[in-house]
Amino acid sequence: MNMLMQREMEGDVASGFGDKAVSYMLFGIISILLTWVLGPKVTGVFDINSMNQLVSIMCLLITVSSMSSKLEEDHANRQLSFLQTLPVSKRQIVHVKFQHLLLNGCLMFVWLSVVTSVNLFISKSWTLESWIQVWGFTVYRNNGPASLFLERLSGP
C-alpha cells in the first residue's frame, strides 16, 4: 500500500517536472504580456482580493492539471492494467488513487492558505472575513457565498 502511494506521489514531483516548468513559465509570460497590453487594472494585480483570486484559480488549475496528467500518463502506459497484475486487490488500487487525489486537494488547500495569508499580511489587510473570502473564491465582497455565510454569522 505504501509503495502504491509512493508511486502516485512520485509523479507529482519528479516525472514530467520539466514539462510542467515549461507550461507554468509559458502561462506566467502570457499573464505578464496580457497585463502589459491591457493594463494592470484588468488583471487586478493592485487589488488584494483580485490578486488572491488569481492565485487561487492558478493553484486550482495547476492541481487539476497535475492530477489529470498523472491519470493520462497512467492510461498511456497501461499502468492500471499493470497494477492489477500485481498481488494487490483492486479495492486497494482504487483506494490509493482516491487517497492521492485527496492528498493533492489538501496540499492545494495548505499551499493556497499560506500564499494568500502571506499576501494579506504583507498588504496589512488580514481579516478573518478577507481570508474566508478567498476560500469562497469570491471576488465581489457582498455577493459571494462566504460573505453570505459571514452575514449569517454576524446576525442582522
Added chain:
Amino acid sequence: MNNHDERTLLEVNGLTKSYLDFQLRDVNIQVPAGTIMGFLGRNGAGKSTMMKAIMDLIKRDEGDIRVLGMSMPEEEVAVKEQVGYVGDTPLLNNAWTMERTLSFARHFYPNWDQEAVDRNLERFQVPFDKKISELSKGMKVKASLILAMAHQPKLLLLDEPTSGLDPVVRTEVLELLLDFVQDESRGVLFSSHITSDVEKIADWVTVINDGEILFSEDKESLLDRYRRIVIPGNGGGKAVETPLLFNCQSTMGGYVGYTDRFDRFQKVASGKWRSERLTLEELFVLLTGRKGE
C-alpha cells in the same frame, strides 16, 4: 479449494464474456503442471479476452476460474502471487527504467528471487538503467518476461509474447519458457497465432475460433489423430465415401481428404491409399477454415 487436483494449475469452466460484436462462449480449459499449453487462434478469436478474464483485468459474465485451486477473483491477491502475466503489449511504464520497475515490483512479492532476476537480466542483456521507452520491442518483451518470472510463479500467462519479434529473439523467449517448465510443478499458458512457435514448445494445444474452444488436447495425440489421406487414381471412390473423411477434393492424381479418426480409418479403409502427417499450421488452417464454411 477442496476437490482440487494438485496437478492442475489452471481450471477455467464455462467462461463467458459478451461484447457488442464478440462473444466468448462457454470456455473450458485445464492447464496441468509441467506443461506448456499453446493457445492458438486467429486474430480476434478471443485469446486475449480469455487471458484478461483469467487475470480479472476484465469482468467476466459467467464462469469459474481457479488457479492452483484458488478462486478468482475472490482470492486474487494469493493467486497473483503465483501467476506471472505478460500482456499482448508490454505493461511497463515507459517513463521508468528497468531498475525502477523491478525495485517497485519486488515489494509486492514475498517469493521474489533476485538471483533469478540478475541471471535473466544477464542472459537477455536487458539494459538496467535505460528508460523503458528507449528499449526495442524485443527488449520490452524480454523485460516483461523477466518481471513476470521474478517471483517464481507457478503459472505463466503469456498473451502473444512472440508476435512481432525477430526469429532470434523468438527462439530466446521459447528457450526461456522451456527452462521454466523444467520444474515440473510449473506451467505455461501461451497464446499465439504463430503455429510454429506452439509446435516447437507446446505439449498441449488448445484452439479457439470465434470465441469457442474447438479442442484442447495433447499435441502429439492431436497430430496422430488428424491425417491427410491421399487416394491415388480413380479407385478411391469407396474410401472417399466413408464418413471418416472430410474436406475431400479430387485432384489430378486422385482424391485428397482429411480424417480426425485415423485409427478407425486404418481399420475400415480398403484399396490403395496413403496418409500424411499434418503440421500444426496445416491443422490449424484446416480446422479454423472449416468451421467458417
